[in-house]
Amino acid sequence: MSNEHRKISVKSASYDKKVYERELHRLQTELVTMQQWIQRTGGRLVVLFEGRDAAGKGSAIKRITEHLNPRVCRVVALPSPTERERSQWYFQRYVAHLPSAGEIVLFDRSWYNRAGVERVMGFCTDAEYERFLQQAPVFERLLVGDGILLRKYWFSVSDREQEARFRSRAADPVRRWKLSPMDLESINRWEDYSRAKDEMFARTDLPDVPWFTVESEDKKRSRVNVIAHLLSSVDYDRIAPDSIEVPERPAAAHYRRPPRAQFRAVPDHTAGLR
Template sequence: MTSKRKATEKSADNKPLGQIATIPMAKSVKATKKTVKKQDDTHNKSTQKKKHSKTKKSLKKSVYQSELERLQLELVKMQEWVKYAGLKVVVIFEGRDAAGKGGVIKRISECLNPRGCRIVALGKPTDREKTQWYFQRYVNQLPAAGEIVLFDRSWYNRAGVERVMGFCTHNEYTEFMRTCPEFEHMLQRSGIILVKYWFSVSDKEQEKRFQDRIKDPAKRWKLSPMDLEARACWVEYSKAKDDMFAMTDTTSSPWYVVDADDKKRARLNCISHLLTLIPYEELPYEPIMLPKRQGAIHYQRPPKETQRMVPNKY
């Protein structure tokens, strides 16, 4: 044993027991704190990276447009098959105000033949309709063979706005919740393909869209007094939605939830999903031959001066 080592051991032996134990422990705790802090910093950075990676980048306009056009072409093929096969299709779009229901309905319908695709957005019931069977005014809008009907809100008003705002009695509400699954099963047994979508939007995103509507004169009409009242009853609507799902999300008639905070992605996701639920085949394309136009025999077009022409301002 060297003299240096002996001196160290002697020095240690001469110290009180508490002091010997305390000094190394203090150093150990300090070192441990540094290690823990370093691990926490590493964990936080890793968590931030994960959160950042989960945040999807904004969809490029060119990518969105090209994919939308591709899906709309498939919608045209689907409609042609619906007409050919005599199918009857009902698609329900529900969700909070400003969730994007109207936007996706527009993108679905704008490329389809309006003779075979209808949009139904009923207002509040008339005094006469209030005395009818609740589902009666919706039954009048159901499709015939070869038709597609898109409901911008539906009979589920009773489970949502009517319950929250007190537009129906408790007995009327409970009766609806009890009979709604039976009603939908009856529609399906009659041959109707029923699809139900719920557009889910966060409170922050809804706030942003409401503010956009307030600032934009072209969109201000979209914000109704009822929308503002509904905004104040956010939690009550959440409870109503949860109860609605519990009673009407059945195996044969399920609810499909669309993450709607990103409008463009929500539209593409919804249309893409809808195409998987309606069986269709691409019909063979028959070339169209334009007939020869009739010649101007014994006909002379009247001069424009004799007609009321719209001014060419542009």
Template structure:
């Protein structure tokens, strides 16, 4: 009888945990801004065939469980993985990075999003500021923008001159080949969206107080220089798409499909497999009959408003 009660209790607890998990995902997905009806109509017209919500969450959870298997393999084999995420502003890089790292151990999988270089960093070898963030054995590093800033924003916005850009294009293939020779698995993604989709997402951010922080003056200027970014991207692909570290383009107009497609593709790029696991057992709690828990002052507690 007791065993049956324990099983039922465990099942109830597991269902509650799954419900909490879905709640967390729903919180991440609450991204509909307070839009005017007109903008909302335009957005719906541009996205007529959205993926079924339940299918999306089911596939996301399945892929995230595979990412946990990948994480275990990386830690066990002391492998090193670098994933580079590039693309236009608002293309969805941050969304997929969040879903990849959401359930992983931050000591194994970390996100690197470097700010603008300091005066000292600008005087260094260009790749120097990125090297300290490369993984040691048993680590995964996700670069939310990377050394390819020089081929994109720095070039288009005039922060790097023609000579610096040309030097970058000469150096980056050798730099990435060195990474691969050192044992790093290097995967590079470019998130692609249309001109119209970026305009829509920028408008949504402008009208959403919770997302306005995502819009920088540089982002707004990128709208003006759309064609310059396109030309820079095309040359970047032509000169840095090497066999050792090819580019992979993620169609990003549909955010949810882009996330699923990218994670699924990433899992196929790394030859992970199941690794040995020690069986985990919960030890018995040690009770000391002479121990008496102290009563702490009420002012130490966070007020229970909810």
């Protein structure tokens, strides 16, 4: 029985915070090493993050990119397509965001929107949906055949945990923006999304472009697990970074800083805090 079944919600013992932070830092250091290898060798890495709303995709992406060079690693989270984009080949707007040599691209939701939200909410026709399921494996094999490293992750969370996270967001003024009417509607359409996900896996989980499921009842565990798996799936070499020598600052010569009173200073807000 699927861990996402309506009646099942098993949350593992809390992950020790110190263990989590220590391992996360080690893995993030390895991500920097992998980034250097991709940059030096001209590799191209694409990682897809899919899954239930509030399953932890965004926080995992945040931890992956936290210490990476944003000029090398970028996140793509596309809005709803424009009228012009709707008239294009479905994959066309995603192709524009694929990496060049030496780049990493993380898709926060991807072309699989068509197999998920578009299918469930009726935003595409049956013919468009079927065409997508036929073309997606071909498209992805073309990417892999051209040398792109493609990884696909599905973040799995139970219905009870998802609802708890929705309620937590609704009560938090700095995270309330994360809840959209589409997110809330996913509660009513839980089983529809389950069926759509099962069909998507049946048609697009192939040996050369497989799906990897990330159990995400515990976000800390899921972050560590997905980063560790991503690193293990890329056969990168350790490349020694260029040595950096910070020069001695030369003695001041003929420059004198203008008086501070000439500039508009930001008030010291912290001075009044207790």
